[in-house]
Amino acid sequence: EPEVTQTPSHQVTQMGQEVILRCVPISNHLYFYWYRQILGQKVEFLVSFYNNEISEKSEIFDDQFSVERPDGSNFTLKIRSTKLEDSAMYFCASSELRTGGAGGYTFGSGTRLTVV
Amino acid sequence: KQEVTQIPAALSVPEGENLVLNCSFTDSAIYNLQWFRQDPGKGLTSLLLIQSSQREQTSGRLNASLDKSSGRSTLYIAASQPGDSATYLCAVMDSSYKLIFGSGTRLLVRP
Numbered sequence: 001e002p003e004v005t006q007t008p009s010h011q012v013t014q015m016g017q018e019v020i021l022r023c024v025p026i027s028n029h030l031y032f033y034w035y036r037q038i039l040g041q042k043v044e045f046l047v048s049f050y051n052n053e054i055s056e057k058s059e060i061f062d063d064q065f066s067v068e069r070p071d072g073s074n075f076t077l078k079i080r081s082t083k084l085e086d087s088a089m090y091f092c093a094s095s096e097l098r099t100g101g102a103g104g105y106t107f108g109s110g111t112r113l114t115v116v
Numbered sequence: 117k118q119e120v121t122q123i124p125a126a127l128s129v130p131e132g133e134n135l136v137l138n139c140s141f142t143d144s145a146i147y148n149l150q151w152f153r154q155d156p157g158k159g160l161t162s163l164l165l166i167q168s169s170q171r172e173q174t175s176g177r178l179n180a181s182l183d184k185s186s187g188r189s190t191l192y193i194a195a196s197q198p199g200d201s202a203t204y205l206c207a208v209m210d211s212s213y214k215l216i217f218g219s220g221t222r223l224l225v226r227p
Contacts, residue, residue, distance in 0.1 A: 006159075035215070043160070043205065043217040056212060091160060098213050099147045100165065105215060107152070109159035 002026040006092050006108035013082050013115055021077045021111045023092030032075045033093040033105070034067065036060075043091065049075065050098070082115045089113075118143045118210045122218035129196055130226050137191040137221045139206030144184050147209040151180050151191050154203045154220065163204075164191070196225045 005024040013019050025032050034046040048055040049067055064080045075094075079086055092108045095101055119142045129135055139149070148167045152160040164173045164180040166189070172181040179192040193200060203220040210216050 033215075042219050043207070043215075045214045045216075048213065056214065058214075089157075100150070100209060102165075104148065104150045104162055104165035106162065107160040112157070 002106070004092055004094055004106050004108035006090075006111050008111060009109065010112045011114070013113070015084060015115055016081050019079050019082055019113065021079075021090050021092075021113070023075045023077075023108055024073050025075055025092065025094030026106055027073070029094035029096050029106070031055075031095045031098055032067075032069070033095075034077045035091045035093060035107075036088040037091065037110075038085075038088045046077075046090075055098075079113075082113075084115050087113060087115045118146075118208065118216045120206060120208055120216050120218040122204075122206055122221050124221060125219065126222040126224075128224040128226060131196060131198060133196050133225075134192070134194050135196055135223070137193070137204050137206075137223070139189040139191070139218055141187045141189075141208045141216075143210065144187055145211045146184065147211075147213070149180075149182055149189050149206065149208045150215070151178075151189075152205040152207065154205055156203075160205065193223075196223075198225045198227050200225050 007022045032049040037043045047057045047061045066078045089110045091110045093105045150165045151163040166173050166182040177194040182189045203222045205220045206218045207215040
């Protein structure tokens with residue numbers, strides 16, 4: 001079964017450093033997303049991406065965040081200057097259609113980001 | 117603003133029991149509803165997707181229903197097994213195509 005692949009599985013970084021989280025969405029999917037889950041809290045939407053541009057972003061997704069599809073397979077989330085409160089599990093997801101399609105969203109296994 | 121609530125927050129049952137997890141949402145203007153399973157510290161595994169025009173979906177021992185007008189969904193698990201132990205998340209796709217998640221139900225199936 002096709003998978004969304006995320007790397008690394010765990011990243012520890014110092015406050016103020018830049019991090020890049022990487023994702024390989026399912027190859028025939030056109031819509032890409034980042035969600036995050038702070039420990040003990042709900043999974044929350046960060047950003048959606050289609051046709052090489054951001055479709056929608058949440059209030060959380062401020063100027064320190066950016067997304068990019070640098071080639072035909074990767075989808076990245078960059079946090080420019082990490083803060084302690086950025087510590088969370090970051091999930092990448094992809095879907096065939098904007099409304100999900102037959103299979104809905106497929107999520108990756110996540111990157112646990114710890115900011116110290 | 118769409119809010120998704122799941123009850124109970126936690127459930128412990130003996131192996132073999134049938135059980136029902138509940139999900140409610142405040143705005144009926146949804147495109148679909150998806151149930152996920154999350155193991156501790158792991159990713160989200162999609163279990164069932166119900167489109168807004170559908171009433172239920174089934175996969176193996178799982179059955180999910182949707183009553184959009186009342187803002188409710190249930191996930192029914194038949195003949196529960198210890199391997200079913202996980203957190204079950206409900207998410208609705210709102211009118212702006214975002215998934216809004218509930219807090220989940222933490223299920224423990226005791227051998």
